[in-house]
Amino acid sequence: MVLTLFCLCTLTFFLVRLAPGNPFETERHLDEVAENALNARYGFDRSLPEQYFLYMGHLLQGDLGLSTKFQDRSINDIIQEHLPVSMALGALSLFLAIIFGIGAGILSALHRGRGWDLLIMALAIIGLSLPTFVIGPGFQVLFGIKLALLPLAGYEPGLTHLILPASTLALPFAARIARLTRAGLLDILGQNYIKAGRSRGFGTGRLIFVHALKGALLPLVSYLGPAIAGVATGTVVVEKIFQIPGLGRDFIESALNRDPFLVMGTALVYGVFLVFSNFITDLLALWMNPRLREKT
């Protein structure tokens, strides 16, 4: 894992530093003295390997450098301010996706082939096909303008500003989770031990929640890793649609503005987060599925 993180840092550093373009390029031409001073301040006057070692050294001390765009702020500051917003958004949408996905999946497995099942599966395939950036504005128009129930965009601490963006982000994942839960549950419900339970007179609720669900959720756990990555990517778009000052917006804007240390910083935060979440979902899968443990 340390190796992965090291590769990630190195890759982003060279990608960003080797890209064409200059962070101080503006419409006004900078005079040479000012440009030299700026270059010296950010260490761009040194050779590339020197810059690399300097950056890695600072990184080990937890220092991500200075922003070239917002000249009085350090990257640590910006990330500290914006990361919690993105985390709250991502966590809420993941929570919504899991709750609604599993609920819909159970409902649809219990009503296999009948009204509820068809309705939920139709909704699920629509949810999978609708891109976030179509759902988002759709929600904005419906709930923000026509019904005027929830704030249109922007962010203030609290749930009201997060409900629309989080449900926008959650929808495709809820759809996928519902399909996975349904398939897993149908698979398990056909097995003998469930039949045995039923013949002993266990109620449907007990059968589902106590006996079937744990086995049915196994494929879901292995989907959790990609889902978390997807949610992280999705925050980028959702933050743009709903004008939320989160890390995703920083990432896009800094990449377009050529703000090298901010790009590296945000990319690293995302990278570290994803590597960790993959690691944790792997552990979770091992814990839930003893068969995997025997193999490794």
Place this chain on the structure above:
Amino acid sequence: MKASSPLILGLRRLFSQPLACVSLIIIVIVVLLCFGASLFTSHEPETQHLWAGALPPLSYQAALMPIQEAELGKKPKLHPALKKFLELKFDIQKQTYRELRVALHDGKIHRMFWVEGAIAVDHLLIEEKDIVRQRFREGPLGKDLPALELKMGTFLPPTFGPNPGPVIFLRFYSAHIQKEKVSISLEKGLVRDINLNGKALELWKERAENILSVEANGKPIQIFHLLGTDKLGRDLFSRILHGGQISLMVGGVATLVSLIIGLFVGCLAAVARSFWDRFIMAGVDVLYAIPFMFLVILLLSLFSRSLLMLFVALGAVQWLTMSRIVRAQVKATLSLPYVDAARLGGAKLPSLLVRHVLPNISGPIIIYCTITVPAVILEESFLAFIGLTVQFNGRSLDSWGSLVHQGVQSIGSDGEQLWILAAPSSAMVITLLALNFLGDGMRDALDPKEDHV
């Protein structure tokens, strides 16, 4: 019963599913519409008609150019659509108007003055009989306004919506309407005769917004916008078709790229010795762990945004799953008795793969391809939406994603110009839904296993 190949059987099963058939028909229609765009619409996707911005769907516009101009003996400055005709007749309706500028401060009226002559007013009563239209700062005339009263220091009446902006322009049309008929005849591309209300003229100039209708060689000419226009007056239908070309092309080519890489790597891993097989698949596993979308965003925003880059970037994400599927399928097929028979018959490895193994595993590969196409289209529009459109010859090519983005930017605070968002979104959603349903249908038809996720 006649013997059929699994592919034929599968296709027969596919066509027995109504949903898959409908999807297939929709996809064919969308592809034909997009790639035959010039047959279905005469509008250029990039031509702006600023004076006809944000027209709702199914609307006509007669105004063809900001200013029509004709001078005796010279080439006329007319809309290109009019140049091939010899007799042109314009119906013109002019209304004199005055324009009032209202500046707001904290929602209250701060200053009002007539634009012409900059004469300040502090109280104005607009009665029912006056025709008043709100003009947006950069754009067309808005709706007619009812009777209202404007007074310095008071709040703006609610007719203007919740947040009308710091400055409002109002146009007051007088009840006096002036009508004119102009006919122009041309000879060899030069103006021979200009006639205004029966009098001969030497020079004629008219603003587009005053032109009611145009007749050329006795036939009325009107420009029809099936899906309306966007804020800059570009025909939305044409833009959607041309944007669809980009989206579909990216979807197809990136899938092809991923197919080629995936086939190559998958076959290589399947036939290699166990060490190399494990080595290759471990590499694939490692690549899986990298958050690729971020890498693609970095690559596209930092380096060039050419089509090639996009294909490489998107294809590079998609080939991983393809190579896994190909490897598993090839491995399973290689152990079948008929492959052994072919090998005993002297078939070499490449021909064994191409002639005996690949045709047999084409089912799963086709299924995965149909799933990949919408995924890639979705990814490309995701990138276009966040502003990473493809650049070609120095201008950016709009795909569905960027059209949706422009739609989002122009809905406004009261959702009045919804069609600019709704039209490209629905085009995209219909296409993606059809592709997904087709993929589902293909899987049911071609995959012998019954239970699917």
